[in-house]
Amino acid sequence: MTTDSVAALTDTITRRLPDAACLSATASEVAGNLLAIGRCIPESDWLILGGSMARGEPTWIHHHGSRLLISDLDLLYVHSGPAPSLPIGQLRIMAERRFSTVDIMVLSLDQYRILGTSLGYDFKNLGIDLSGSGLPSHAPVRLDDRDAYEILLYYVQAYYWHGLNEKWQAGLDTTQFHLLVNRMCMKVLRATGMLDGAYAHHDLATMAPHLAEQMRDELHWRAVPARMPMNPGRFWHYVHQAFRRFDYAFGGSRPDAVRLSRYAVTSSGQVIARHHRVANDLAREAAAAWVSNPCVDDLATVERAIWSRVTGWTGSSLSPGPAAYFAKHRSDIHDHLLAMKVQATAI
Secondary structure, eight states: OOHHHHHHHHHHHTTTOTTGGGGHHHHHHHHHHHHHHHTTSOTTEEEEEOHHHHHTOOOEEEETTEEEEOSOEEEEEEESSSSOSSOHHHHHHHHHTTOSSEEEEEEEHHHHHHOOHHHHIIIIISOEESSSSOOOSOOOOOOOHHHHHHHHHHHHHHHHHTTHHHHHHTTOOOHHHHHHHHHHHHHHHHHHHGGGTOOSTTOTTTSOHHHHHHHHHHHHHHHSTTSOOOOTTHHHHHHHHHHHHHHHHHTSOOSOSSTTSGGGGSHHHHHHHHHHHHHHHHHHHHHHHHHHSOOHHHHHHHHHHHHHHHHTOOSSSOOOOHHHHHHHTHHHHHHHHHHHHHHTTTO
16 A cells, blocks of 8 residues: 555545545545555455445535544455455454444455446446456446436335434434435435436536535535434425436336346346335325425324335234334345346346
């Protein structure tokens, strides 16, 4: 690890941030930690950085007079042999000593080369190899509207498995709660912006003007989350706006982001489609209800009725709500979403 390599990575991970110069010292420390982790990877394997850092827009917030990184660390370990040469548990321990939230995915070299959708875009088109040997040879990924719709439905599900609706209805008003709502809002806006060619949160010039203004508001608040929070109900306004935009792009509503794609014939794709349909049916009606009557108590009542209809629950006791449902299936959704993208090889 050299001073030049740290400086180059620092510039790369902050390239879309308007205050990159002010973040130089703390971003340099992050870059040094990333490269230190990468040095531990055996020569036969790769460690690739994706997510907001690969896009050049991780979030540092103002916190007690300093800047604090709150973005997740998204890593992909690619192994050329039958299994990772470095145990993933050991890699996770090293990463979590330096970063608070670490997500590590593992793929073989063959799986990496066929990986598509936005995940492939992050780790191929934008991916940063931390192990020093350059990315494995691969073809770049081209994104389409289906990929954007997948992101939208994924974060609708994430909204529920984080229990945000229940926390909001219970009156939770912590900074952490509002940061999580803000994150979900930005993901929905980014998915919608992808329809116009925007991929990063900071691709404001590519987004439709109203969308860019909404994203700008979210970015502005996120930089200093101690300020007055925005209404959590805006999430549903953004979701309603997103469905209308996707319906226009598709020429009608789609129940999931798998149907009519090459992933539809994969076993994991069928699992994802089933969860997508639940999220789609629930979120469309909940968002429309909020837009027509923005009252959190009324939304809770409407949501319970929608959920009973969506799930077909006819028992005498209350059925588990959407938060419990998506929390139960969270790992399943994550695993099958990755699996369907490598199961489609021969299609």
